[in-house]
Amino acid sequence: MEILRLKELMSQKGMSREDLANKVGVSMTTISNINSEKNLPTIHLLLQIAEALDVDIREMFVPTKGNVVTQSEVDEAKDFIEKGLRILEGKK
Known part of the structure; x- marks a missing residue:
């Protein structure tokens, strides 16, 4: 399961990788x-991406497979956010 819906949201907004990169100041x-989930964005970058895509940050994590969210999806999102917070705090 993909943790972030970045590709999907970019497609919905008609935004290319280049467009998004330019808007948030990254390559x-x-x-x-x-x-491709090789790297996870910082919370700060995630906020910038959500703003550039004009979406609520929660939309970055909401699955589109229907209205049902499984416990494993909730756990994966929670782990992702906690990892980001630990990195911000310098705890890795």
Whole structure:
């Protein structure tokens, strides 16, 4: 399961990797690595991306497979957010 819906949201907004990279001030490689989940964005970058896409940050995590969210999806999103917070706090 993808943790972030970045590709889907970019497609919905008609925004290319280059467009998004320019709007948030990062390289296209950074956006590609986030899309492929090679790298996880910082909370700060995630907020910038949500703003550039004109979506609520929660929309970055909401699955589109219907209205049902499984516990494992909730746990994965929680782990992702907690990891980001630990990195921000310098705890890794």
